[in-house]
Amino acid sequence: MTTTAVDTRRSVASTRWIQLVLGLIAMMSISSPQYVWTLFTKPFQDSIGVPLSAIQVTFTILIVLQTWLSPVQGYLIDRFGPRILIAVGCLLSGLGWVTSAYVNSLIGLYLTYGLFCGIGTGIVYIGIIGLMVRWFPDRRGLATGVVAAGYGFGAILTTFPIDTMMKDAGYQHTLLVFGIILGLIGAAAALAMRMPGEGDTLPAAPATAVQTGTPPDQMLRNRIFWLMFVMMTMMSTGGLMVISQFAAFSRDFGTSNVVVFGLAALPLALTVDRLTNGLTRPFFGWVSDRIGRENTMGIAFLLEAASVTMMVLFRENALAFVILSGVVFFGWGEIFSLFPSTLTDTFGEKYATTNYGFLYIAQGVGSILGGPLAALLREQTGSWMPVFAIIIAMDALTGLLALGVLKPMRHAYMAKPGR
Numbered sequence: 001m002t003t004t005a006v007d008t009r010r011s012v013a014s015t016r017w018i019q020l021v022l023g024l025i026a027m028m029s030i031s032s033p034q035y036v037w038t039l040f041t042k043p044f045q046d047s048i049g050v051p052l053s054a055i056q057v058t059f060t061i062l063i064v065l066q067t068w069l070s071p072v073q074g075y076l077i078d079r080f081g082p083r084i085l086i087a088v089g090c091l092l093s094g095l096g097w098v099t100s101a102y103v104n105s106l107i108g109l110y111l112t113y114g115l116f117c118g119i120g121t122g123i124v125y126i127g128i129i130g131l132m133v134r135w136f137p138d139r140r141g142l143a144t145g146v147v148a149a150g151y152g153f154g155a156i157l158t159t160f161p162i163d164t165m166m167k168d169a170g171y172q173h174t175l176l177v178f179g180i181i182l183g184l185i186g187a188a189a190a191l192a193m194r195m196p197g198e199g200d201t202l203p204a205a206p207a208t209a210v211q212t213g214t215p216p217d218q219m220l221r222n223r224i225f226w227l228m229f230v231m232m233t234m235m236s237t238g239g240l241m242v243i244s245q246f247a248a249f250s251r252d253f254g255t256s257n258v259v260v261f262g263l264a265a266l267p268l269a270l271t272v273d274r275l276t277n278g279l280t281r282p283f284f285g286w287v288s289d290r291i292g293r294e295n296t297m298g299i300a301f302l303l304e305a306a307s308v309t310m311m312v313l314f315r316e317n318a319l320a321f322v323i324l325s326g327v328v329f330f331g332w333g334e335i336f337s338l339f340p341s342t343l344t345d346t347f348g349e350k351y352a353t354t355n356y357g358f359l360y361i362a363q364g365v366g367s368i369l370g371g372p373l374a375a376l377l378r379e380q381t382g383s384w385m386p387v388f389a390i391i392i393a394m395d396a397l398t399g400l401l402a403l404g405v406l407k408p409m410r411h412a413y414m415a416k417p418g419r
Helices: 003-029 037-048 052-068 068-078 083-100 107-135 140-169 171-190 223-252 267-291 295-311 318-330 337-347 352-370 372-381 385-414
Strands: none
Touching: 003 083, 003 107, 003 140, 003 171, 037 052, 037 107, 037 140, 037 171, 037 267, 037 295, 052 068, 052 107, 052 223, 052 352, 052 372, 068 083, 068 107, 068 352, 083 171, 083 223, 107 140, 107 352, 140 171, 140 223, 140 267, 140 337, 223 267, 223 295, 223 318, 223 337, 223 372, 223 385, 267 295, 267 318, 267 337, 295 318, 295 337, 295 372, 295 385, 337 352, 337 385, 352 372, 372 385
């Protein structure tokens, strides 16, 4: 091999890791609208004067727009490239916070925080995931896990500063300041991104991955896709319920203001949760690269069912509640590395961004079930226990489906000639 060829390979290797870091930064910049939302529910509720279930519609709008528009967003990124579109998405996400600081009605909240943050985060998320499965055909689980971790990790850096600023200067000033900062950071990272070009020699995908690309219309006629859609919906429902309602049910359990290690339990738990929610994505992505996607799903999803059960059983113990909530997020966040890597392995990378856009809609369905409908069930029953019982059952069922149904279906599909 010539010196020039070696230098080229090294250059490509360094380029793809730089792209990974840029994707991580952009993902961190858009994580707070979702993961710190629970801190704003009470201030918005008091300011506007409406029940929690009405406020939580904002969260559902955010996730629905983030996910249900993703096939279109994925197509645009596949067609025109990631740089400008992802930068615009970061700016829109920041704009959602800035404009929501000035609203005094539900409609205004829906049209700012819900609309702008939803569209903006959707463009960024689907674009970066689609970019990583192309740059890392040999390590899809790890690469998607790392950038997805940014979406979980980002709020670690902002939870305590946001909580402190809200107490000192009010929630409106906090939204304005952090909206500007996060929007600009994400846009700057996005402007240095690019798709792999013809001159980029990347490692080959493993033999277990499909080498051809399945167009979206054909994928949507495949039972494997719909099984994965149902599984991702069930897992999303549980995780998004915990994210969106965490402050509400921790107050009902009497643990939110209990001091643990010198800190209030609620912001401490949210910080721990963001850490584990971030760590789980590259960790289980890396594991799935080695022991298989479905085996990893089974382990992670059953862990989630067990950890939610334990959190509920020890809900009145503030220390146990903080620790177990972290385990809950460790058993949930990996869906954002396991599902896109499994989908791309199954249906190829040619249409990867658009195809994952269709699967990502499941997150939007989960936001409806885990957001306003879960809050409504709590209001109707007077207890969070029915909500948690449903979530535990869905988590356990999804783990069993991964091992008992998805695994043999995918094995048979991948064994077909031409795959």
